[in-house]
Amino acid sequence: MKLEQVIKALKEYDGEPVKIMEVCGTHTKSIFQSGIRTIISPKIQLISGPGCPVCVTSPAYIDHLTDLSLKEKYCVLTFGDMMKVKGTKLSLTEAKAMGAQVKVLYSPLAAIAEAERNLDTQYVFAAVGFETTTPIYALLLDEIRKRKIKNLKLATSIKTILPALSFICENETSIDAFLSPGHVSVITGSKIYKGLASTYHKPFVVAGFEGEHILAAIYEIMSQLKGKRYEVRNLYSNAVTEEGNQKAERLINQYFEEANGIWRGIGMIEQSALKLKEEYKEYDAGSREEEIIEELPKGCRCADVILGRIQPVECPLFQKVCTPLHAVGPCMVSAEGACGIWYQNS
Amino acid sequence: MCVAVPGKIVKINGDYAKVNVMENLTDVNIKLVKADIGDYVLIHAGCAIEVLKEEVAKEIMDLFLELQEVLEDET
Numbered sequence A: 001m002k003l004e005q006v007i008k009a010l011k012e013y014d015g016e017p018v019k020i021m022e023v024c025g026t027h028t029k030s031i032f033q034s035g036i037r038t039i040i041s042p043k044i045q046l047i048s049g050p051g052c053p054v055c056v057t058s059p060a061y062i063d064h065l066t067d068l069s070l071k072e073k074y075c076v077l078t079f080g081d082m083m084k085v086k087g088t089k090l091s092l093t094e095a096k097a098m099g100a101q102v103k104v105l106y107s108p109l110a111a112i113a114e115a116e117r118n119l120d121t122q123y124v125f126a127a128v129g130f131e132t133t134t135p136i137y138a139l140l141l142d143e144i145r146k147r148k149i150k151n152l153k154l155a156t157s158i159k160t161i162l163p164a165l166s167f168i169c170e171n172e173t174s175i176d177a178f179l180s181p182g183h184v185s186v187i188t189g190s191k192i193y194k195g196l197a198s199t200y201h202k203p204f205v206v207a208g209f210e211g212e213h214i215l216a217a218i219y220e221i222m223s224q225l226k227g228k229r230y231e232v233r234n235l236y237s238n239a240v241t242e243e244g245n246q247k248a249e250r251l252i253n254q255y256f257e258e259a260n261g262i263w264r265g266i267g268m269i270e271q272s273a274l275k276l277k278e279e280y281k282e283y284d285a286g287s288r289e290e291e292i293i294e295e296l297p298k299g300c301r302c303a304d305v306i307l308g309r310i311q312p313v314e315c316p317l318f319q320k321v322c323t324p325l326h327a328v329g330p331c332m333v334s335a336e337g338a339c340g341i342w343y344q345n346s
Numbered sequence B: 001m002c003v004a005v006p007g008k009i010v011k012i013n014g015d016y017a018k019v020n021v022m023e024n025l026t027d028v029n030i031k032l033v034k035a036d037i038g039d040y041v042l043i044h045a046g047c048a049i050e051v052l053k054e055e056v057a058k059e060i061m062d063l064f065l066e067l068q069e070v071l072e073d074e075t
Ligand code: SF4
Pocket: A299, A300, A301, A302, A303, A305, A312, A315, A316, A317, A318, A319, A322, A323, A327, A328, A329, A330, A331, A332, A333, A339
């Protein structure tokens, strides 16, 4: 089959309307950049899912980070995306403006050099992410232990994607199929979607991030739906295997165990978080994941956006009150958040 | 946040490799993968998370060969 034939078929599709959720923010971005929405039939709707770890981070966790950053001789290390997300009081950017020590790193492993350079500062890495990033936190812990570093800990808000997808399958029945997150699948393997595909009768297609990858995946989803097949199909076999990266999985299992997770806007999803095992608690700077569930800022519809009930433009605050410079909700703050991506591309 | 980019390993030194990412040489931790010089790896947050099997261009060609023609007759 040729690309042109795929595009033609998707453009001319005139059957039942179909809703496909792209779980991962990087897919949302790529769908915009490649203009896919404009070349396929309006009957095929692509909606964003919960796949931006920053957007689903609970305000209580951000509060915990800002509190730590303001403590004497403490320094919070974080990915840049987290800087502008608000807790109930402050964001890390605002805490920094008040004199807190906050530093942006591109890799958790860069925290080692920081900690070894300033022995009298207690460093805390804001360990946020999905399965893609978790093995890197495990590597960091390996290194901390090997080098006997005493002044570096993790404050975790680590989530796993499968329980969230299961929650969506159970509660959002209008979604017909899923474009599985490519880089999460690199670690977990494509096998993890099998149960959901057969229980809920939804195609799960793992795809890469080029426009062509995504078109092929949409085509595969449409053909599965037409043939009433509900399977896991891996179209990113260049990087994703059925079993995933087993070494990474082993490391994750060595250090972390399942816990209930709080998803901003959604609430608690059982066993959807990973926290440090009891035996490694000396490296744990605390996680307030399970403690508080707050509401979203007034008027913000991030929860509906994350669950695929509305597109960002349908939020009354979108672009009017809520912009990346004055973000109301976390979906607008993060570069991978659905509202932010829609704003940048509209 | 789960962004990852491909790069080619040019040198290996223990747990780290020098990787060519879009003509820039970067240090990447390779402990999560079994990689050799010349391999393409997928890099996320300073770590290689998988060895890529083929070059991307070839994979996209194969991808289209794999798709079945089933949609067209319906519409
Ligand atoms: S546009 Fe702003 S206020 Fe509306 S859902 Fe998105 S982040 Fe929330």
